[in-house]
Amino acid sequence: MIELFTLGGYGTVGRNMTLVKYKDEAVVLDIGLHLENLIRFSGENDDIRKTESPEELMKAGALPDLIRHKTLLDKVLAIIPSHAHLDHVGGVPYLYRFFRKAEIIGSPFTLAVLNELERGGRRKAASIQKIRLSVNGKHRVSRNIKVQFVSASHSVPDAVFVVVQTPDGNVVYANDFKIDFSPGLGSLPNLRKLSKFRKPKALVMDSLYAGKMGKTPSESVAKEMLSDVFLQVKNQKGAIFITTFSSHIARLKEIVEISRKCGRTPVFIGRSLFKYMTAAESIDLVDLSSKHRIVRFNDKIVSLLRKVEQNPEKYVVVCTGHQGEPNSVLSRIVYNRLYGFSSKDSVIFSSIVIPGEENIRNRERLELAIDKTRARVFRDIHVSGHASREDHRELLDTLLPEKVFPAHCELSSSKILKDFVEASYDSKVIIASEHERHAF
Ligand SMILES: [Zn+2]
Ligand SMILES: [Zn+2]
Known part of the structure; x- marks a missing residue:
């Protein structure tokens, strides 16, 4: 039995x-x-x-x-x-x-x-x-x-x-x-x-x-959706901020590949991104960080964002916070005005809102705050x-x-x-x- x-x-x-x-x-x-x-x-x-x-x-x-x-x-x-x-x-x-x-x-x-x-x-x-x-x-x-x-x-x-x-x-x-x-x-x-x-x-x-x-659509569909958004916004000369699941290594790899194709340097901000990327590299699954910057401490975030502000067209900022979690990197960047968004900039949510009242409320609030800065918001660039x-x-x-x-x-x-x-x-x-x- x-x-x-x-x-x-x-x-x-x-x-x-x-x-x-x-x-x-x-x-x-x-x-x-x-x-x-x-x-x-x-x-x-x-x-x-x-x-x-x-x-x-x-x-x-x-x-x-x-x-x-x-x-x-x-x-x-x-x-x-x-x-x-x-x-x-x-x-x-x-x-x-x-x-x-x-x-x-x-x-x-x-x-x-x-x-x-x-x-x-x-x-x-x-x-x-x-x-x-x-x-x-x-x-x-x-x-x-x-x-x-x-x-x-x-x-x-x-x-x-x-x-x-x-x-x-x-x-x-x-x-x-x-x-x-x-x-x-x-x-x-x-x-x-x-x-x-x-x-x-x-x-x-x-x-x-x-x-x-x-x-459920294949991950290859998500890659095409991402490419499509990048092609649309790359000539705006603004910064591209993108947030996704830190554990989604295939997606991070796609973001790096597409960023490079568009002539931009990806930079990563967030402790959990650091953890998952380190884990992936420790078993030789991918090599994402050796060529790119990962920032996980608060004091470094501000100086990195200053650099992005000076040449926004050169970077793709990958950060945590796709659910609008109040303490996440993206929320802090937006609510604490760590970056001066303009109408040229884009924020891509390469995720869906995970069902749950709290998540839905958090995300709505964050998207509204980004919208007020006049930056473009792309959501649901994702497959489950x-x-x-x-x-x-x-x-x-x-x-x-x-x-x-x-x-x-x-x-x-x-x-x-x-x-x-x-x-x-x-x-x-x-x-x-x-x-x-x-x-x-
Ligand atoms: Zn799972
Ligand atoms: Zn699960």
Whole structure:
């Protein structure tokens, strides 16, 4: 009998955590932060603050609430973050001490980011072993549990589908993913390998956009959208400011390439950009920073912006703050007037607003403030990393799971997924809340 515990990220977007148990052995898939709750609590996104305790963050809903699961956590032999987004790996450094004997298994970029998150922090647990698996690698965790990675595509490098194999069948964890055969960077989704694990007992599936018909566009489409905006504004002789997800290394690579084509020098501002770019370079994924300037400290930001003001047509300023987070670099540049915007300048949001009242309010306020400076604003120059209906269908056709657990979404999306799946497949869809136990 396999037991699956929905510890976080069911019925809500964030703090992802699922525990799979067979007899007395268990593994944990993801330990993530709930970013919206984290921003509300600490005013900052995309970064780990060192001051809050795990208990405080649990109370704020920013981490999965593990207090009630202490005995269960003693059985955990491996923590397996599926990819490097903070809603999947960001909780790991906070919660080491809740596990007595777990090792960490991750793909190269995921572990490189985890190392960056730990750097300088007090939460590094030297005694915890880290096992680096390739995106199609496998590892035996214990007598009864094996783990197989299968490369997925998403908006961060080295994202994987995780197959947890037990003597009573498999659980496949597909959280997050989309099907993209032109991702720009990294491996293609390995559906052939995944098909070897057909008919798993359960599939935990990223269902954020279960209500979106069609297929999520490829990253190559985002590259064309970016090129189009750059071609439109490059002759304005103004500065180009662009903000995107710091972990989206493929997008950053595209921005560098397009900037160079337009004869401009990209400069990067922000601590989280520095962390993710350092992580990518530490595993030789890209070489972005050696030729370009990255600024992460406040005093350096002002002097860099003075240089940009003198020759705005020569630069592309890449910075954090695409959600309008109040303490982010872009918000500070705009609200504190660190740069004198004019009608020649452009601000590009290479992102979408992540659903949530707080995010929507923050972004509206920031866009309004930029608009008042008369600078041009380009928004939604972006494609999502999350699956839509036809991506879901591809995965379901490949796996034909017995049960599907919608994850990473609100109840309304779970219901749409249930209607679709149960009308088209023999699979049963289980709409779970957090802290439930399911046995099969
Ligand atoms: Zn996620
Ligand atoms: Zn993700």
